[in-house]
Amino acid sequence: MTTTVETSPATPERSRETRRVVFAAALGTVFEWYDFFIYGSLAVFFGGLFFPKGNESAAILASLATFGAGFVLRPFGAIVFGRLGDLVGRKKTFLVTMMIMGIATATIGFLPTFETIGWAAPAILVLLRLLQGLAIGGEFGGAVTYIAEHSDPRRRGFMTSWLQITGTIGLLVSLGVILLLRSSMSVESFALWGWRVPFLLSIGLLAYSLYVRMRLEESPVFLEMKAHGKGSRNPVKDTFGDPRTLRIVLVTIFGAVAGQAVIWYTAHFYSLQFLTATLKLPPQSAYAYLTIALVLATPFFVLFGWLSDLVGRKWIMLTGCLLSAILFMPLFQGMAKYGNPAQQEFRASTQVVIEGGDCREDQSFVGQLFQPKATKPCTRARSFLAAQGVPYTLLPQAGELRFVVGETTLTGFDEAALRRVLVERGMPLTADPARVDAPMVVLMLFVLVLLATMVYGPMGAFLVEQFPTQVRYSGVSVALQFGNGWIGGFAPFIATAMVVSSGDIFRGLVYTIAVSLLTLVVGAICIRDRRGLDMREPIAATETLLPAAALAASER
Incomplete structure (x- = not known):
């Protein structure tokens, strides 16, 4: 069997074009993640705005459930927009997803609260979160496919890892905006109208992101596939109806994405919930600690993406799952010890x-x-x-x-x-600032996010290398969004519910640990590392792995 290798010359023009593609795709994805996560960053605060008062834990659970509602339609968004991406093109499709996301987010900024319109408020909020989930379901798969199909196979992990940081950057920007607003106005003003500002800012971000993305050209791999008449006529059927492709989807979900999802959302969101609602730290302090940890850890997304080009994707991600299963419990116990000793x-x-x-x-x-x-x-x-x-x-x-x-x-x-x-008997109502060991809290958060970078950094390149060109947009989107949307997205809600029902503040971590171990086992047995796969070839027709010898020869 002859191995096919993408050998386009690494000219300065191609390098510039690739950088432009990465920037435009990543910028749009940062915008969409900002829109999606601005609610998550305010989830605990929203409990008192859009849900009836009378039960503190009920309000928190309701706000987290609504946050999770944004994940319900993500797999369906993956199916709908994945089909469009494989039929009409990568570029056109993720322009549509961006528009839906921007409109839904801006509308939340104008939404009346429960006191004004009663139960219509949470009903409309859930609807808007569903629209956000539908849009984000088709966004990332298109963006990572677009970048991968433009990239040198020898640097695919490195190039796609820039897209992997967009979720964290989107969260980081949302935290920064909220922290700035909360520190620049009174508590009353923020509760009255200040919380709306982060949502309304998305209007300007939408306009600029659309401008940048509209200047891009379509993926050359997609155009080549269309020119040769090799495109799928029914990507959904070819994804779910083909036993081989369906097996790839299932193995990818449970052998890679599920663990990544629960680790990422526990590190980025449940940790914030834990600091504010459980340990009673002031929100500004919790936001600041997590922001510092994110700034320190975010470069490791790119580092692990780059490393995956050298040693492969599989074992980097599975090692991250193993370390997370071992370390998450002591890390959260450390946050409790240093965040609120009393x-x-x-x-x-x-x-x-x-x-x-x-x-x-x-x-x-x-x-x-x-x-x-x-x-x-x-x-x-x-x-x-x-x-x-x-x-x-x-x-x-x-x-x-x-x-x-x-x-x-x-x-x-x-x-x-x-x-x-x-x-x-000594129960503290709030954390005593004089006793909070801020550097140690930041260290615990940093390690949590670092573990998330380990499983997520190589994920983009790993996913695109699992599926053939004809259904790549659909396959990547479906696998990612079922794992992230249904298994990972509800992690903060499930963890909080487990804590409330048990009385043990660490019980919620059992879910993350169990899913991480499941992913480790399934991934170790079933996952194949296809580093260097030719983006132009269907996997079902030929195995086009780039062997180490061929890789070395092409580099010379």
Whole structure:
């Protein structure tokens, strides 16, 4: 079998063109991630704006569930826009996704709150989040395919890794904008109108990003495929109906993307939720710590992308999954130790025992949290304790609801009375700034994000090398968005729900660790590293791997 190698000369003109392609594709993707994550950065804050008051954990869970709603349609966006990208072109399709994203985001900036229009507010918010998810579902697959089909195969991991940093940069920009606004206005002004500014800024970003992308040419690989009449007539059918391609999709999801997704979202979003809602750090401090960690760790996306060109993609990503499964629990425990020492001391010396109240019948625990007026006292009590980071033991039995705190017993759930008893025993209502070890908190966050760069940096090149040209846009988008949208996107919500239902502030990490280990096992057994694959050849027809000897020869 003859190996086909892309050997276009690395001329200065081609290098400039490639850099322009990377810049334009990455800029647009940064804009879309900024739009998508500006809500995530404000998710906890939104709980009091768009959902009924009366239950702190319910508001947080509702805001996180709405954040997760943006991920529901991402796989469907991947299918819809993936099909268009494989039929009409990469460039035209990701211009459409950008327009949808920009309009949805700007509309959130004008949306009335729950106090103004009642339940219509969260309903419209969820609809807009769904539109955002639909758009982002088709964006990244098109952008990474576009860059890969322009890139030298020997530098594909390095070139596509610039796109991998766009999610983190989008989050970084969103955090920076929020931090600037919150530090430049009063709490009342930010709550009244300041929160709308980050969404409205997307209008200007949309205009500039569209201008830059419209100047691009279509992918040469796509044009060559069309010129030879080799394009797919039905990319969706060829992706899901072809057993070989479907197997690639499934193996890619569970052997690579799933682990990357939960690690990335836990490091970038659940960590912020953990700092503010659980450890009670001021939002400005939490944003600042995460921003510093992101700035320090972001270059490693490119480093691991570059390294994957030398040693392959597979084992870099799987090593990141293994290290994450081992280190995430102690890293979050470290954040608790250094972020709020008083709370850790309180948890070590205090255990609330909940007795009676028919808590054993409390089967729909999380569901009840979204109905504050109808929620059982036992559920409200567990929600309150979890929101304060207070460990509890549940003794389901008949009889009147009681709370045993040391030598004190309270009958019935009176939040004010229970809070008073806990404060007397040393429960901190907020983190003491004098005791926060900021450098160590930043270090914990840095390592979390570093692990995310390890699994995500090589991901773009890895994905495009798994699928043939005819269905590359569809295959990459579907695999990425099912893994990120459904497995990773709900990670913060699932983790928070597990904490609230158990009373253990670290219980939510079990989900991330379990998915990381699953990915490690599936990836080690089933994933093939196709570094150097010729972008012009269908995998189903011929294996076009670029062997080390051929790679060395082409470099000479």
